[in-house]
Amino acid sequence: MLKVEILSVTYSGDGQETHAVSEVSFILEQGQSMGIIGESGSGKTTLGLAIMGILRPTAKITGTIEYNKINLRELSQRQLDMYRWKHIAMVFQNGLDILNPLMTVNEQIKECIIRHTKIKSHDADSRVKELLGQVGLGTSVADSLPHQLSGGMRQKVLIAMALACDPKVLIVDEPTSSLDAVSKEEIIELLAYLQHQKRFVMIVISHDFSVITRLTDKMCVMYRGHILEEGLTRDILENPLHPYTRGLINSSPSLNPYQDLWGIPRASEAATEEGCSFYPRCNQKEDICKSQKPKLKYASLERKVACNQGGIITLLKARGINKTYSFKGNKICACKDCHMSIRAGEIIALIGQSGSGKTTLASILSGYLEPESGNIEFLGQTIKQHEFTSQLRGIQMVFQDPFSSINEQFTVLQAVKEPLDILKLYNTDERTAMVKQALADVELACDNTFLNRRCFTLSGGQRQRVAIARSLVLKPRLLIADEISSMLDPSTQANILRLLKGLQNALGFAMIYITHDLDIARKIADKLYIMHKGEIVETGPARKVFDNPKSEYARKLISKNS
């Protein structure tokens, strides 16, 4: 019914051109509802206004907007007026100035009806009352002025105004942005009811996930005018394929009740015209992303992603890992047929009690230990011993005991610089600069006095930070933290955990966090792996596993904890 093809809107002002919408295409049939989510400035409202045809004349529009096979862009203003409001209506963003403050509600709604339909003035009054009843407002509202109404009531008036001519397409722009929880709930229910009853096409523009979840079947994610991901709402929320979508979902407190709020880091550089618009804030960016604009392509059935690398990439894939220790004739099976896969930017918590094989599995995944059988691939290449711990942008591991993982006779500078020294990377000054940067990242002093301190003068927490700084110096894509805070007191533990999560957010690496503490896992993990006696007994998205554990061991573990 509504088909938008390669729609682009450009505003020009002050000699600069802003591409508000870039090549957006979608198709909607009768009764379907689609959500558009994105941050401010992503072009959502512009898109809605473009479909309505009420953009400023200075805006340049290219592309087609087809309604029932008629290209709306080819119509003149007078012809367009026939479609506007009667067929395609918009619920504008709520504000004190969206309604004329000098006209009563009745007069304003009547204006729409008289303008776009053939109903006469006195008939229009009864129609207004009917509409107000439909949106759940009393008839007394009709004679009120806008400033006499509450925010929720004003929103309902706007909805009533949009429904005045029984449109077939309803565009709703931020229906609940300034409302309290009760009003929000009322509006969402109202819209859901109306859409269900009247079967119009509904486009919901919002930055709030709860609204989109309740009101839409399909959804698309917009960023700076581009659609980055498109698909079924439920699928996208459970399994986002674009880093931006994942970042948005992780920032939403309603979807992540236990975890701390972490937004997507702000851009450190400007995006280029030719490259991906999300390049500056992406945590898996490659050089190609700077020069090639990704096209929205099918990633699976009913899902499209616009990413040069096809969405969030899989960093590590391990299949069939087996490792047995023989000791004086006794065989201890540390890992039994373990599978694991980690995507870029993901945080995985590997949970298990002592002796369940977590450290063995971690050592095998990073390459420190050879498995007896099994296949591990990092970015598509098989891991052979120390291949990926000895290069930039590879895998790094932080060990449990900070007293043993750093040579305490070394100075702080020597300890953090060690990987660069061994690999002979950069020159001396650059190495010192990188060390200072890493120490600043882990919130330690970076003046020369501290750099020349011997490590045996540092406390356990400080040494652990130095160990983390050392692993950061090689800019890893995957960081494995093996119970790094189990030897520290709770306060230091909390600080180190927060530090690690902050670094993960800012630098974008994936992390395997090994712990036996379920509460901490709940706090930071996207995905969970539970190990018991060498086997991985359960795995899945963190929320799912905590709410509904399937295996017996997991159930015992989680119930004992709560």
Place this chain on the structure above:
Amino acid sequence: MVIKMPKIVKQFSIAGKFSLVFIVLVCFIAIFAPMLTKYPWNQPTGASLEPPGKAHILGTDDLGIDLWAQICHGARNSIVVGIGTAVIACFLGTLLGVVSGYYQGVADLVITALIDILTSIPSLPIMVVTGAFFGPSIKNIILILSILSWAVPARIIRSKIISAKQETYIKVAEGYGAGFFYITYRHFLPQIFPISLISFIKLISRAIVSEASLSFLGLGDPTSKSWGLILNYALNFPGIYFTDYWKWWIIYPLLCIILLVLATATVGREFEKILDAKID
């Protein structure tokens, strides 16, 4: 570690400080021997068996050669053999100890077997036999003494390396691609430096005694003078104890040997006492 030496020396006891001064004195005498002696050490310059007097400070031996000159030149021998052996044996011992401790496996088995053999052989008889076999010369003496002495430091260093290798930071360094040389230079050497130093000093005193013994038994280099050789000639003189000549001919070389060995042993013990606190 090396920069800390002066600080460590300040912590010596009185005996230690005296011993250090004595060793330095002997080295000084050995280096500047020609300037300290009026008379040559290999030509008769006076009557034979003259007692200590104004002309010849320590007297002369049976050929009339000045004893003081002989002792001064003999000091060279002792120092060269002592330090030479210690350097070679210490280097060999450290190297083989680190290699066998780090690589373990076959290399470890071979080197440990060698260490066991060398420590169970009685050293003096072997030295005598090999000395007699290969002929007397300073080079041979140094070689033989080194081969027989590297085993003791090697064993100590090997066990220290095996325990140091268990530390996680070695695993981490290997993970970054560090090889044997980097790990030995950066991580192991600072830790075994105290042990090596003490072994070095102990080897010096052992080498001096061994050299003196060999020369005394007649297996030393007869063309150069060493303190043991002086004693050899003295004791071979018929009726040495029935005359007064032993009062200078035997006493002075003997005293020199004893004092030097005592001095090095004392210095070694002082280092051990102080550095032991640092070797945890």
